[in-house]
Amino acid sequence: MRMPLGVEQGKTLLSRVTLVVASAAAAFAFMPTAAAAPAEQGQAVTGQDSREVVDLYGKQVDRDVAEHLKKYAQENNLDLEAEFKEKPVTQDPNATEEDRGGIQPPDGYVYDPSLGSLHDYCTNSPNQFPAYGVNADFSGACAIHDMCYEKNDGNADGMRTCDSNFRNNLITVCKAVYTSRADLRRLGCVDTALRYYEAVVVAHPGNYL
Numbered sequence: 001m002r003m004p005l006g007v008e009q010g011k012t013l014l015s016r017v018t019l020v021v022a023s024a025a026a027a028f029a030f031m032p033t034a035a036a037a038p039a040e041q042g043q044a045v046t047g048q049d050s051r052e053v054v055d056l057y058g059k060q061v062d063r064d065v066a067e068h069l070k071k072y073a074q075e076n077n078l079d080l081e082a083e084f085k086e087k088p089v090t091q092d093p094n095a096t097e098e099d100r101g102g103i104q105p106p107d108g109y110v111y112d113p114s115l116g117s118l119h120d121y122c123t124n125s126p127n128q129f130p131a132y133g134v135n136a137d138f139s140g141a142c143a144i145h146d147m148c149y150e151k152n153d154g155n156a157d158g159m160r161t162c163d164s165n166f167r168n169n170l171i172t173v174c175k176a177v178y179t180s181r182a183d184l185r186r187l188g189c190v191d192t193a194l195r196y197y198e199a200v201v202v203a204h205p206g207n208y209l
Contacts (some may be wrong), residue, residue: 083130101173105143137179141169167197
């Protein structure tokens with residue numbers, strides 16, 4: 001018998017979190033210090049966190065996240081490049097509160113990529129989930145995570161909590177924007193949210209030892 005979607009997603013989440021945390025601990029021995037150079041379209045480079053990044057229509061994106069989004073777009077006949085040219089919901093004055101998913105960048109958050117990875121919304125990931133109609137905007141969830149990391153710098157327990165809250169906020173955005181459980185965009189969005197979370201955990205293995 002097919003289980004309700006919520007149960008299936010919960011099991012998927014639990015198994016992925018377990019696998020990702022184990023992978024993060026195993027990867028701790030390799031922690032490069034050189035900053036990543038910009039990649040050409042489709043060319044992979046290795047960054048500070050030992051994760052490969054590729055150019056995805058003008059943004060440096062975690063390789064696994066990029067491959068996931070490309071596969072999703074192909075399976076759903078989605079023009080990924082066109083979707084990423086859309087203005088993120090948080091920057092669209094005509095967007096409704098529902099489109100923003102209820103997760104806003106906190107007051108005091110400074111968006112300025114020149115200040116580093118804690119001031120660029122979603123580092124090595126697109127700031128929005130591409131879909132027909134409304135794109136779910138992850139900027140708020142990423143900004144909250146940035147500020148949490150900044151506050152808990154050097155505190156592994158605190159940073160793990162930041163990661164867990166990040167995962168929950170991303171999923172909250174998906175469910176708020178795509179309200180029907182039968183909406184395939186919701187399923188794709190939640191799956192993408194988990195990929196973002198995985199990328200963050202694997203990028204900071206020291207927090208999971």
